[in-house]
Amino acid sequence: MADLYKRGIIDKEFGVKDEGKVVEDVVSEKVGILVGQFWNPAWPFMDLKTKNPDSDWIALRLLGEKEGEYALSQVTLKVDNFYVVRKECEHPEAVIKIANVDFDNLYGPSSSLWAETAMNDTYRDIQTFKYAVLGFEFPDANSEMYRQMQRAIKEGNGDSITLQIVKDEYETVLKWINDKNPDSWAAYKVRVDPQCGMAVVDAIITEDTIVYNEFYGLPGPVAIERAATMSKLEDEVFTKIIMGSAPIEDFDKFVEQWNQIGGVELTAEVNAWYDELSK
Numbered sequence: 001m002a003d004l005y006k007r008g009i010i011d012k013e014f015g016v017k018d019e020g021k022v023v024e025d026v027v028s029e030k031v032g033i034l035v036g037q038f039w040n041p042a043w044p045f046m047d048l049k050t051k052n053p054d055s056d057w058i059a060l061r062l063l064g065e066k067e068g069e070y071a072l073s074q075v076t077l078k079v080d081n082f083y084v085v086r087k088e089c090e091h092p093e094a095v096i097k098i099a100n101v102d103f104d105n106l107y108g109p110s111s112s113l114w115a116e117t118a119m120n121d122t123y124r125d126i127q128t129f130k131y132a133v134l135g136f137e138f139p140d141a142n143s144e145m146y147r148q149m150q151r152a153i154k155e156g157n158g159d160s161i162t163l164q165i166v167k168d169e170y171e172t173v174l175k176w177i178n179d180k181n182p183d184s185w186a187a188y189k190v191r192v193d194p195q196c197g198m199a200v201v202d203a204i205i206t207e208d209t210i211v212y213n214e215f216y217g218l219p220g221p222v223a224i225e226r227a228a229t230m231s232k233l234e235d236e237v238f239t240k241i242i243m244g245s246a247p248i249e250d251f252d253k254f255v256e257q258w259n260q261i262g263g264v265e266l267t268a269e270v271n272a273w274y275d276e277l278s279k
Contacts, residue, residue: 001242009033015239027051038142038197041189049185058195061203073204076213083134099134106137107163143205146198149173149191217277220269226262233258 004010011017011025023044025031029052034040041049041057048055062071085092138144148166152158158170169187176184177192191198204210219227237254240246255263 002244002248005242006244010242015243023047029055038201039190040197042186045189046186049182053182057189058193059197059200060195061200070204070207070209072209072211074211074213077216079216095134099136102134103136107141107165142198143202145169146191146202153177153192214274215270217270217273220273222262222265222269226266230258230262230266233261 001010026034026044027047029048038059045057064071083095085095145163145166148161148163149170152161152170158167161167161170169191172184172187173192175181176188189196193199233254237246237250241248241250
């Protein structure tokens with residue numbers, strides 16, 4: 001990465017730019033490669049597409065060390081948040097009821113009405129979904145939506161689609177396929193294009209080229225007290241090495257310092273959790 005930075009392939013100011021500045025660079029056509037999300041065609045690529053209709057993006061997998069192989073994808077904790085209800089609550093079942101309403105509005109029979117409200121002129125600039133008290137998705141929501149969309153495109157109709165949200169997107173996608181409606185480009189690029197982000201994700205899942213983080217427990221006392229400091233040290237040292245302000249040999253010094261400020265204890269804490277789990 002230090003070599004890529006030296007050659008000018010990595011942005012010289014990557015260490016100080018926030019997301020907003022990166023988006024500005026994308027729309028200003030200063031970026032050719034971006035590590036991002038499968039939905040980036042919706043934002044910020046759509047802003048660039050509006051500015052320059054000839055612009056285009058494809059999603060690519062990282063290559064592995066051997067020719068013809070892809071890098072393994074690292075996946076961390078599968079669940080990233082929890083909803084907790086105190087036992088003193090008079091109506092704990094309200095959580096499930098609210099979740100059902102939210103889920104139905106996203107994926108069930110009411111989703112077409114929700115989409116219509118969210119995109120009319122009155123609410124177009126308001127992200128209505130962010131005001132939901134609770135939010136849920138089924139575990140493989142994006143993959144299932146991608147597969148249903150791909151099947152519909154292959155069959156030439158939406159008869160096999162079971163999710164209302166995909167039915168709505170299918171109609172939007174057809175406007176790009178048949179008429180090249182510029183407003184429909186993002187939907188096509190997210191779930192239909194052969195080189196879309198979800199195509200890459202689906203290939204990774206199908207080929208099982210995944211390495212899971214074996215630790216999925218709650219942070220222990222050491223992690224709570226020291227993990228933030230250790231992470232900050234890592235960011236600082238790695239950034240300096242990439243930018244050439246520190247030699248690669250500083251990595252060894254980093255490891256020593258990381259262990260001194262809590263790495264040894266943190267490793268022991270995680271291993272103790274794993275050993276207990278394995279009993």
